[in-house]
Amino acid sequence: MRRRALGIDLGGTQVRAALVDADGAVLRRASARTDVGGGPPAILAQFARLMAEIGADTATLAGVGVCAPGPLDSATGTFIHVPTLPRWEGFALRDRLAADLGLPVVVEGDAIAAAYGEWRFGAGRGLDHLLYITVSTGIGGGVVSDGRLLHGRRGMAAHVGHFRMATDGPRCACGAVGCFEAFAAGTALDRRARQAVLDHPDSLLASMAATDPAHAGHVVEAARQGDAVALRLLDQEAAYLGEGITSLIHLYSPERVIIGGGVSNGLDLMQARIHRVIEETAMPSFRDVRVVRAGLGDNAGLVGAAALILFDERRRAQA
Amino acid sequence: MRRRALGIDLGGTQVRAALVDADGAVLRRASARTDVGGGPPAILAQFARLMAEIGADTATLAGVGVCAPGPLDSATGTFIHVPTLPRWEGFALRDRLAADLGLPVVVEGDAIAAAYGEWRFGAGRGLDHLLYITVSTGIGGGVVSDGRLLHGRRGMAAHVGHFRMATDGPRCACGAVGCFEAFAAGTALDRRARQAVLDHPDSLLASMAATDPAHAGHVVEAARQGDAVALRLLDQEAAYLGEGITSLIHLYSPERVIIGGGVSNGLDLMQARIHRVIEETAMPSFRDVRVVRAGLGDNAGLVGAAALILFDERRRAQA
Incomplete structure (x- = not known):
């Protein structure tokens, strides 16, 4: 089993990516100012640049967990309506990213991902x-x-x-x-x-x-x-x-x-x-x-998003 | 598999028992005024009388679901503190009833049991x-x-x-x-x-x-x-x-x-x-x-408590 996952925290100000290992440790990370005006295509390109920057190799990743402000439909990985991210309404990020990368992808609300991170690796x-x-x-x-x-x-x-x-x-x-x-x-x-x-x-x-x-x-x-x-x-x-x-x-x-x-x-x-x-x-x-x-400070969402992949939460939820 | 369960709704005023089939239908039911002053021994005796009255045969029952006002600890089937049922504090109803009857027993808060009943057989x-x-x-x-x-x-x-x-x-x-x-x-x-x-x-x-x-x-x-x-x-x-x-x-x-x-x-x-x-x-x-x-009216708790047994919710929860 692949023991690393990529966590992405897509915020209205910053987009951050981190390579997270199975113990929740952040191995490498990078960030950029969110290209809000560019909408999904611009931000998908930012994801790719950040992945390259931290040397995330899709061949060694268990998958990608993305967290973003809600409300978003984590059941389908689709944005509903994010005030800080106009032009994302209805965008099916999970399916698009999974197709682009050929990897399992989970998209979750940022606070829910952070809760998950705290549960798996933090104060919970x-x-x-x-x-x-x-x-x-x-x-x-x-x-x-x-x-x-x-x-x-x-x-x-x-x-x-x-x-x-x-x-x-x-x-x-x-x-x-x-x-x-x-x-x-x-x-x-x-x-x-x-x-x-x-x-x-x-x-x-x-x-x-x-x-x-x-x-x-x-x-x-x-x-x-x-x-x-x-x-x-x-x-x-x-x-x-x-x-x-x-x-x-x-x-x-x-x-x-x-x-x-x-x-x-x-x-x-x-x-x-x-x-x-x-x-x-x-x-x-x-x-x-x-x-x-x-316990995880600023990294809770990032680590939590990756943890959703590492613990295969998506399949657990469907079981 | 045994396809019937006994539901008991223990309230501060009335105690009710019903024989419930696998479709959620109430086959027979009986009730009595709750012997509040008598505490657990008196009410256990009431359970037995109500069971006899509706002809509940332990040999044909899948188990007994009891609902009661909370807060009660449904994880252990123990009462915590019920204002309308003094003398029940700390009483481990589930284990006592299971030992008496030789059957699986679930004890759940009345509104939670009703929610379960509505989900399985009612408006949900x-x-x-x-x-x-x-x-x-x-x-x-x-x-x-x-x-x-x-x-x-x-x-x-x-x-x-x-x-x-x-x-x-x-x-x-x-x-x-x-x-x-x-x-x-x-x-x-x-x-x-x-x-x-x-x-x-x-x-x-x-x-x-x-x-x-x-x-x-x-x-x-x-x-x-x-x-x-x-x-x-x-x-x-x-x-x-x-x-x-x-x-x-x-x-x-x-x-x-x-x-x-x-x-x-x-x-x-x-x-x-x-x-x-x-x-x-x-x-x-x-x-x-x-x-x-x-959809189930007054019977939601009674039917829901029995449904907890019929759908083996206890084991599902532990899975």
């Missing part, structure tokens, strides 16, 4: 049930339940950013009001940070954000240095995360919740508060679920 | 992904995803009544504030109906509820006769259900949502509004999901 190794949440520009998720990746109709399960946790509140990127994502995503924290800078011009946070607009990264950094304004912002963020996670625990019953994405850099500062929300408001039998940081 | 037949929601005293649920029942840790997945859809609002039976259940369960509709009777003493609803306190059943009946007060109450109920279902669709991506429980008697009057909420507020690729009424 050995579990039967886990919930992965990426807290970044938006909030995405992936679920492993009963020892299997949860797909749902057209592979669209676990859009965890889009349950409504309030009947009013900020408008979400999806158009609705009150989504978990609208409260707790990195962009929501960015927005609150910018407001806090206006309200507290003498804070350390304000001085850090003197040259570019305040964002979540500044908040985490200032909080580590003890800035009270930043600590309050993180406490608020932790409360939103805790509330959202508490709801999701009741829905999926994971053994563990794994947090990835940019905001997870500050998870250590928020963990106590998140756990307190769970302990105080979840039903008793769910209160011991712990929330931990992702 | 032939689907790979469905969400079942029972709207009754509380709100419970069960999920089939990727052609399998979703269990999660300790079999506690799909506590769909307990995600928070608002940061304030009525207090839920679980102790938290803002749960879907607290807004949309039958008891919440009962409460709004009683208030409406006070506010509109000349309404048809008020006249129907002259002798006993207004409840959801009155609302549905009065609405069918065109009572404006009752129609408004159902419209409000439909809006809550639509909001909750929209969130849940993003989380599980079912092909269809199936509604059971007492409130589903009025689903035909609420369907248009529920669908409108989904069409207007779900993400585009989820908007075509339809909400239908359960």
Whole structure:
């Protein structure tokens, strides 16, 4: 059996490729700025260049796993509608790439691929049930339940950013009001940070954000240095995360919740508060679920996509 | 292979038993008032009496499926904590019953068993992904995803009544504030109906509820006769259900949502509004999901519990 796979993470900004071995180690990787305007043909050419760059030889690969922002239909490997990737609507990437390369190809939503990567090689190794949440520009998720990746109709399960946790509140990127994502995503924290800078011009946070607009990264950094304004912002963020996670625990019953994405850099500062929300408001039998940081960092999607090939998840799902 | 199974539905009020054939037909059934005070020994004796009453012969049974209110650990068939069944905490019903009868036994949460029954024999037949929601005293649920029942840790997945859809609002039976259940369960509709009777003493609803306190059943009946007060109450109920279902669709991506429980008697009057909420507020690729009424009515849990045996779900889950 071929023991290496290629993982490709196709994002709205960057496209990255990595050669991943059977232990989840990234052997080589390369990246490029996504040629958004060029549509599928341009990006397929980028895939080929990145493969050449890392010396990926199709003769030695078990296959190619691609992850991309959703919603996409992972059952058929077809894009549905990706706001950051116009011109991809309806494009059957899996079949096209499989034909071009003569290899098995899996196409999966990026958060679901990351969940899979964390399960096989990261902070969820050995579990039967886990919930992965990426807290970044938006909030995405992936679920492993009963020892299997949860797909749902057209592979669209676990859009965890889009349950409504309030009947009013900020408008979400999806158009609705009150989504978990609208409260707790990195962009929501960015927005609150910018407001806090206006309200507290003498804070350390304000001085850090003197040259570019305040964002979540500044908040985490200032909080580590003890800035009270930043600590309050993180406490608020932790409360939103805790509330959202508490709801999701009741829905999926994971053994563990794994947090990835940019905001997870500050998870250590928020963990106590998140756990307190769970302990105080979840039903008793769910209160011991712990929330931990992702183990694979930025590589979760890339490694997870490759892992979908390495563990032959596609055939398992069809079994 | 033995082609019949016994289904037992152990509720806080009634315990029911049915002999179910391989097509999901209830051949014989019997019920008794649950001997709550007697605890496990008394109820095991009730099981035996009900089995005798319907002539269930262990020599011809494939096994026994029991469903009961959760949370219960369906992985081990052990009760965790059931508010309506004190003295059952930690009781290993599956192993005890299996030893007593010398038969395979499955113990499952009632809404999950009902979801299974609807999948195998009811409104979800032939689907790979469905969400079942029972709207009754509380709100419970069960999920089939990727052609399998979703269990999660300790079999506690799909506590769909307990995600928070608002940061304030009525207090839920679980102790938290803002749960879907607290807004949309039958008891919440009962409460709004009683208030409406006070506010509109000349309404048809008020006249129907002259002798006993207004409840959801009155609302549905009065609405069918065109009572404006009752129609408004159902419209409000439909809006809550639509909001909750929209969130849940993003989380599980079912092909269809199936509604059971007492409130589903009025689903035909609420369907248009529920669908409108989904069409207007779900993400585009989820908007075509339809909400239908359960096909097995009161028998969903009973038949579903037996079906867990008939389809050997226990072994499938372990595979």
